[in-house]
Every structure is written in structure tokens, then in C-alpha cells.
Amino acid sequence: MAPSTVFLEPDNLLTPKEKNKLRKPVVEKMRRDRINSSIEQLKLLLEKEFQRHQPNSKLEKADILEMTVSYLKQQSQLQMKRSFHKSSQFDFREGYSRCLQEAFNFLSLHKVRTETQTKLLSHFQK
Numbered sequence: 001m002a003p004s005t006v007f008l009e010p011d012n013l014l015t016p017k018e019k020n021k022l023r024k025p026v027v028e029k030m031r032r033d034r035i036n037s038s039i040e041q042l043k044l045l046l047e048k049e050f051q052r053h054q055p056n057s058k059l060e061k062a063d064i065l066e067m068t069v070s071y072l073k074q075q076s077q078l079q080m081k082r083s084f085h086k087s088s089q090f091d092f093r094e095g096y097s098r099c100l101q102e103a104f105n106f107l108s109l110h111k112v113r114t115e116t117q118t119k120l121l122s123h124f125q126k
Contacts, residue, residue, distance in 0.1 A: 043059065043064050050067055
């Protein structure tokens with residue numbers, strides 16, 4: 001078979017439409033490569049999590065994406081629970097501090113110091 005020759009026109013002779021037609025497969029391959037690279041990075045980052053759910057199995061790209069979404073949702077819920085717990089602890093401490101201050105103010109208004117008032121103040125300070 002005789003070698004075939006392909007005649008490539010210089011860039012300035014191609015119309016913009018023809019340039020786009022030639023460029024499109026290259027751009028599409030670059031896009032697919034970026035997607036595949038990102039999926040592979042997710043797989044490496046969450047490898048332990050994947051092994052826990054599906055040990056010794058080859059994961060498809062869709063599996064990796066679904067498990068990543070599931071893992072991120074789970075982490076988000078845990079973070080929300082932690083922040084709620086922290087805010088409720090903060091609210092409790094703030095409420096306790098206000099209550100303690102009110103009790104001190106009330107007890108300080110009464111000039112007579114009884115043994116009960118002294119014990120109560122001592123208890124609050126602990």
C-alpha cells in the first residue's frame with residue numbers, strides 16, 4: 001500500500017469553524033483527562049472509606065463519585081451535630097454565668113450575711 005499524504009492547510013487559510021472542528025477533539029480529550037484525574041484523586045483520598053464499604057472490588061467512576069457524595073454528606077452531618085453540641089454547651093455556660101451573676105447581685109443587696117448565704121456563695125464560686 002502506498003503511503004498517503006495528508007495536505008494540511010496553514011492556519012491562516014482555515015476558517016474559524018474549521019479551526020474549532022480541529023480543536024474540539026483535543027479540548028474534549030483534555031476535559032476527560034481532567035475528570036478522570038480528579039476521580040482518581042478522590043479514589044486515593046478516600047481509599048480507606050471505600051475499602052470499608054466495598055473491600056476487594058474494582059470501583060467504577062460512578063461508584064467513586066456516589067461514595068464520595070455519601071461520605072461528604074456524612075461528614076457534613078457530623079460537623080452540624082458537633083457545632084450544635086458546642087453551641088448548646090456555650091448557651092448553657094452563658095446561662096449559668098448570667099444566673100450566677102444574678103444570684104450574686106441578689107445576695108449582695110442583703111447586708112446581713114447568714115451562714116447559708118456564705119455557703120451558697122462559696123458553692124457558686126466552685
